[in-house]
Amino acid sequence: MSLRDRVVRVTSQVLNLPAEVITEESSPRTVEGWDSLGHMNLMLALEEEFGVQFSDERIMQLLSVGAIVQALHELTGAGTGDA
Amino acid sequence: MERVSYAEAQALRDEQLAGLPPLRIVLLANIVVNPLVAFLRHAAYRLGFRGECRIGQYDNVLQTALGSEPGLLGPETDVVLVFLKLETLSWPLARALPGLTPAQLHAEQDRVKAYVGDVLAGIRRQTPATILWYGFEQPLYPALGIADAQRADGQLHTIDTLNAAVRTLLQAHAGAYWIDADTCLGRIGEKAYYDLRYWHLGKAPYSLAAVREIADEIFKYVRALKGRNKKVLVLDCDNVLWGGTIGEDGLEGIRLGQTHPGSGYREFQQEVLNLHSRGVVLALCSKNNEADVWEVFDRHPDMLLGRRHFATAQINWDDKATNLRRIASGLNLGLDSVVFIDDSEFEANLIRQLLPEVEVLRVPSDTGVEHRTLLASCGWFDTLTLSAEDRERGAAYQAEAERQRLRVASDDLETYYRSLEMVPEIRLADPLTIPRIAQLTQKTNQFNLTTRRYSDEEISRLAASDSADVIWLRLRDRFGDAGIVGVCILRYEDRRAIFDTLLLSCRVLGRGVEDAFVAYCLRRATSRGCELAVGEYRPTQKNGQVSDFYPRRGFAPLPGDGDGKRFSIELPANLEAPGFFARIESELVP
Numbered sequence: 001m002s003l004r005d006r007v008v009r010v011t012s013q014v015l016n017l018p019a020e021v022i023t024e025e026s027s028p029r030t031v032e033g034w035d036s037l038g039h040m041n042l043m044l045a046l047e048e049e050f051g052v053q054f055s056d057e058r059i060m061q062l063l064s065v066g067a068i069v070q071a072l073h074e075l076t077g078a079g080t081g082d083a
Numbered sequence: 084m085e086r087v088s089y090a091e092a093q094a095l096r097d098e099q100l101a102g103l104p105p106l107r108i109v110l111l112a113n114i115v116v117n118p119l120v121a122f123l124r125h126a127a128y129r130l131g132f133r134g135e136c137r138i139g140q141y142d143n144v145l146q147t148a149l150g151s152e153p154g155l156l157g158p159e160t161d162v163v164l165v166f167l168k169l170e171t172l173s174w175p176l177a178r179a180l181p182g183l184t185p186a187q188l189h190a191e192q193d194r195v196k197a198y199v200g201d202v203l204a205g206i207r208r209q210t211p212a213t214i215l216w217y218g219f220e221q222p223l224y225p226a227l228g229i230a231d232a233q234r235a236d237g238q239l240h241t242i243d244t245l246n247a248a249v250r251t252l253l254q255a256h257a258g259a260y261w262i263d264a265d266t267c268l269g270r271i272g273e274k275a276y277y278d279l280r281y282w283h284l285g286k287a288p289y290s291l292a293a294v295r296e297i298a299d300e301i302f303k304y305v306r307a308l309k310g311r312n313k314k315v316l317v318l319d320c321d322n323v324l325w326g327g328t329i330g331e332d333g334l335e336g337i338r339l340g341q342t343h344p345g346s347g348y349r350e351f352q353q354e355v356l357n358l359h360s361r362g363v364v365l366a367l368c369s370k371n372n373e374a375d376v377w378e379v380f381d382r383h384p385d386m387l388l389g390r391r392h393f394a395t396a397q398i399n400w401d402d403k404a405t406n407l408r409r410i411a412s413g414l415n416l417g418l419d420s421v422v423f424i425d426d427s428e429f430e431a432n433l434i435r436q437l438l439p440e441v442e443v444l445r446v447p448s449d450t451g452v453e454h455r456t457l458l459a460s461c462g463w464f465d466t467l468t469l470s471a472e473d474r475e476r477g478a479a480y481q482a483e484a485e486r487q488r489l490r491v492a493s494d495d496l497e498t499y500y501r502s503l504e505m506v507p508e509i510r511l512a513d514p515l516t517i518p519r520i521a522q523l524t525q526k527t528n529q530f531n532l533t534t535r536r537y538s539d540e541e542i543s544r545l546a547a548s549d550s551a552d553v554i555w556l557r558l559r560d561r562f563g564d565a566g567i568v569g570v571c572i573l574r575y576e577d578r579r580a581i582f583d584t585l586l587l588s589c590r591v592l593g594r595g596v597e598d599a600f601v602a603y604c605l606r607r608a609t610s611r612g613c614e615l616a617v618g619e620y621r622p623t624q625k626n627g628q629v630s631d632f633y634p635r636r637g638f639a640p641l642p643g644d645g646d647g648k649r650f651s652i653e654l655p656a657n658l659e660a661p662g663f664f665a666r667i668e669s670e671l672v673p
Contacts, residue, residue: 013094
């Protein structure tokens with residue numbers, strides 16, 4: 001499963017929405033339930049899934065699925081085209 | 084235990100919980116504890132409940148306790164969790180202690196104690212639910228540095244005093260329990276326990292690891308409350324009680340002793356012995372020649388466990404699923420009361436597959452150093468209280484074995500019953516007996532007509548009520564005192580006595596005491612002016628043996644009863660206690 005697919009799966013599980021509707025542009029503005037608590041739950045679940053820790057500053061910036069995918073690529077050292 | 088990821092725990096949807104009985108949890112906190120909810124719901128699900136968690140308004144614990152959120156707390160609530168973090172409750176005591184004058188320090192401590200007392204009393208006014216109170220954590224770096232621990236006005240001593248005061252307040256309320264935060268913290272360590280990023284970003288102080296640990300701890304209480312804790316520990320022998328294989332290594336070759344590599348097994352045996360002292364029933368299940376195993380028990384100088392500690396043993400070459408079934412049925416207990424410990428992956432998987440209701444704990448085959456911690460950390464046997472009955476259960480099971488031998492010697496049942504010289508004692512609940520009565524409602528599964536679980540607090544209320552009687556049964560015989568082993572709760576409505584609860588511990592089944600108990604309860608109902616008694620049978624997976632209890636005692640199906648589970652008998656009823664008791668002690672009827 002690609003990094004992006006794993007992000008989509010976790011986002012779908014945590015925010016309770018179908019994986020099909022999740023895009024790079026999904027964000028607190030477009031997803032009901034992605035409020036401050038939803039954001040904390042999503043960040044905690046992603047950190048656990050990928051075995052990483054975002055800094056407090058980073059947590060405040062990861063406000064779209066696209067931004068999350070990019071940050072995880074950087075943190076896990078995976079290229080953007082990984083399998 | 085299996086670990087569920089945070090994403091998976093949150094993905095548990097209501098549809099998956101349909102049909103499960105509810106477990107209503109209310110969280111009151113002055114911090115953000117939302118991540119706990121997903122783990123609580125998942126733990127409830129694994130236990131067979133639909134967890135319904137509701138969170139009181141953030142940092143409004145006292146207001147909520149005093150009634151600012153009507154409908155949040157009520158008679159249906161099962162558990163109230165209270166998280167008061169000292170940082171939010173008292174910044175001076177948590178973070179600014181060095182600047183306080185002695186007078187300020189005392190005033191602030193008094194304020195916190197009064198706040199806790201008001202919260203507790205307020206919750207109790209609104210609900211009889213079990214209250215679980217998460218204590219204050221000790222600071223990791225005390226406010227006065229290394230001098231702190233030397234001083235009565237230090238932060239360590241101050242927080243100790245506060246925690247002691249909270250515990251005293253909790254003990255004054257029935258059904259209110261303390262969860263030691265520092266124990267949870269210590270198990271996983273400071274760095275893993277706090278997540279300072281989310282503390283600053285969202286007032287959520289605990290890491291996922293901490294939240295998991297806290298949820299696990301909470302569910303030790305819930306398991307006990309709901310009667311889902313375990314009662315029997317079944318142990319394999321080779322590489323569990325000692326290192327090596329007795330059949331191959333011989334008495335001199337097995338590893339067991341005061342020093343490595345035998346010391347891990349010796350510490351484990353002590354832990355098993357401690358569980359025995361807490362009322363856990365022990366059994367052996369080992370593929371060995373029986374004589375080899377008993378030789379270790381009889382002759383090895385470092386054996387802490389003796390034959391006398393085991394209620395039963397299956398030492399043979401049959402498969403372990405068959406042997407576990409034999410052990411459970413011989414003890415009159417269900418397989419879901421059983422924890423099985425083995426080092427073999429094959430045996431562990433076999434039992435998980437064939438007997439999924441048994442909890443399996445697998446220990447390493449090649450070393451005993453982890454054995455003790457693996458057993459101590461599981462919490463499967465934990466009970467909310469330790470009654471005198473718990474502490475004497477080991478002896479009770481030995482007495483049962485003697486009774487069985489006598490039974491074989493007696494020709495007929497009546498002669499056997501008479502030879503036991505049984506003395507049932509039947510009386511009304513009082514403060515001394517309430518905890519044991521509540522405990523029996525929480526853990527009795529087989530001889531339990533309605534399986535209604537009650538907390539100490541709820542039993543207290545019923546016992547004090549004019550429209551109910553809480554009646555207990557104690558049984559003694561020539562072999563010993565079984566303690567309080569039966570409970571009947573009668574509710575009175577319009578000259579009717581309704582058997583809300585009727586249960587008997589499996590330790591005294593098959594001795595005719597239920598007939599004496601019911602006869603006396605019916606007399607009590609008659610003396611209270613009732614003209615009809617109504618018995619109810621609520622089927623569960625485990626109480627099939629009492630499905631025809633009432634019809635067999637002359638109760639008739641209640642007219643107009645839809646599902647045929649309610650039965651009635653006119654009072655005074657023509658039901659006598661059997662004549663084979665030495666005497667019956669009771670003051671139920673004037």
